[in-house]
Amino acid sequence: MGIHAVPAIARHPDLDLIGLWVHSPDKVGRDAGEICGVEDFGVAATNDVDALLDLKPDAICHTAHSDVRPGAVVEDLCRFLAAGINVVNTSYVALLDPSVAGPGVLDQLEAACREGGSSVYTWGIDPGFGNVGLTVPALEMCERVDRITMSEIVDYATWDDPFTMFEIMGFGKASAAESLLLSPGSTTIAWGPVLNLVATAMGVQLEDITERHEIVLADEEFEIASGTIPVGGIAAMRFWVEGWVGGEPRIILQHVTRLRPGQVPEWPSYPAGGESGYVIEVEGEPSLKLTLSVDSTRGDHNTAGCLATAAAVVNAIPLVCAADPGVLTWLDLPVHAAPHVMTGGTPR
Numbered sequence: 460m461g462i463h464a465v466p467a468i469a470r471h472p473d474l475d476l477i478g479l480w481v482h483s484p485d486k487v488g489r490d491a492g493e494i495c496g497v498e499d500f501g502v503a504a505t506n507d508v509d510a511l512l513d514l515k516p517d518a519i520c521h522t523a524h525s526d527v528r529p530g531a532v533v534e535d536l537c538r539f540l541a542a543g544i545n546v547v548n549t550s551y552v553a554l555l556d557p558s559v560a561g562p563g564v565l566d567q568l569e570a571a572c573r574e575g576g577s578s579v580y581t582w583g584i585d586p587g588f589g590n591v592g593l594t595v596p597a598l599e600m601c602e603r604v605d606r607i608t609m610s611e612i613v614d615y616a617t618w619d620d621p622f623t624m625f626e627i628m629g630f631g632k633a634s635a636a637e638s639l640l641l642s643p644g645s646t647t648i649a650w651g652p653v654l655n656l657v658a659t660a661m662g663v664q665l666e667d668i669t670e671r672h673e674i675v676l677a678d679e680e681f682e683i684a685s686g687t688i689p690v691g692g693i694a695a696m697r698f699w700v701e702g703w704v705g706g707e708p709r710i711i712l713q714h715v716t717r718l719r720p721g722q723v724p725e726w727p728s729y730p731a732g733g734e735s736g737y738v739i740e741v742e743g744e745p746s747l748k749l750t751l752s753v754d755s756t757r758g759d760h761n762t763a764g765c766l767a768t769a770a771a772v773v774n775a776i777p778l779v780c781a782a783d784p785g786v787l788t789w790l791d792l793p794v795h796a797a798p799h800v801m802t803g804g805t806p807r
Contacts, residue, residue, distance in 0.1 A: 556652035
C-alpha cells in the first residue's frame with residue numbers, strides 16, 4: 460500500500476509529504492518517489508522513527524505489514540498517537556472497528572489518543588468501502604432487512620505479492636491447514652469488524668460470528684504474477700464470515716478468490732461477465748443489489764484495489780486531523796468525497 464499512498468500524499472493539493480519511514484535497510488536514504496517507482500519528491504526515506512517524530516507531522520499514513528506482527532503495529536500506532544500525531548491506517552485491518560480487535564486494543568489506542576490529543580482511523584476497500592461503505596448507505600432505502608451478503612469476487616492472479624499470496628493466504632500450499640488466512644479465527648479477526656460496523660449502523664447486536672471455507676487444489680502446474688502454483692496446491696478459495704442475529708446468520712461476508720478464468724464455475728461470479736468486483740445483496744423490502752468494479756490505467760483491478768485502499772485513507776487525513784481526539788471508525792466521519800483532486804479544478 461505504501462507505494463500507492465506516498466505518491467497520493469505528495470500529489471494531493473492539501474497535503475505535504477515531509478517524511479517516509481521504511482524498514483528495509485536498502486531503502487534508507489533513497490528518495491520516496493524513487494522507492495515507489497515514480498518521480499522524485501525530495502524526501503529521503505529513514506528507518507529512524509525518532510527522526511520521523513522529530514518532524515512533528517500533523518498525520519502519519521501507516522501502511523506497514525501487519526499480518527504476523529499485529530501487536531507491534533498497535534504499539535507503533537500508540538507511540539505516534541501519544542506524541543500528538545494523528546494516524547490513518549491500512550495496515551492492521553482489525554482496527555476498522557477496534558472495539559472487536561482483541562482484548563485491550565481499544566483501551567490502548569484510546570489512552571494514547573487522550574495522551575496526545577490525537578485521532579486514529581482505519582479504512583480501505585476490503586475491509587472497508589467495498590463492504591461497509593456500500594452497504595450502510597444503501598440500507599436507508601429499506602423498510603425491512605432480512606439478510607445482507609457482502610461479497611468480494613476477485614481473480615488474484617495478477618497480484619504480485621508473493622509473501623501475502625503464498626505465506627499469508629496459502630495459495631500453492633497442500634491444504635487449508637497451511638494457510639494462515641484460513642487458520643481458525645483469522646478471517647473473523649480481519650472481517651469480523653465489518654460485520655460489527657454494519658450491525659452497529661443497524662442498531663442490532665451480533666449474537667455470534669462463525670466462519671467456514673472451501674478450497675480447490677490445482678490439477679496442473681501454472682504461473683501467476685507471484686510465482687508458481689504446483690499440482691496439488693491451493694488454486695482457489697472461498698470463505699465466509701457470518702454474523703448471527705435472531706439465531707441465524709443474517710449479516711454475511713464472503714470472499715471468492717480465483718487464480719484462473721473459469722475456475723470453480725459453481726462458485727459465484729461477478730455479474731458483469733466474470734469481471735472482478737464487489738457485490739452487496741440485501742434481502743428485505745425492498746431487496747437491493749449493488750455492484751462495484753475498479754480498474755486502473757496503471758494496471759488492472761488488483762492495482763486499482765490497492766490504490767483505492769491507499770486513496771481512501773489519504774483523502775480522509777484532513778477530516779481525521781479536524782476530528783475530536785479519539786479512536787474513529789467510518790461511522791464517525793461525516794460523508795465526504797475527495798476535496799481538490801478533480802483534474803483542473805480550482806479550490807473553493
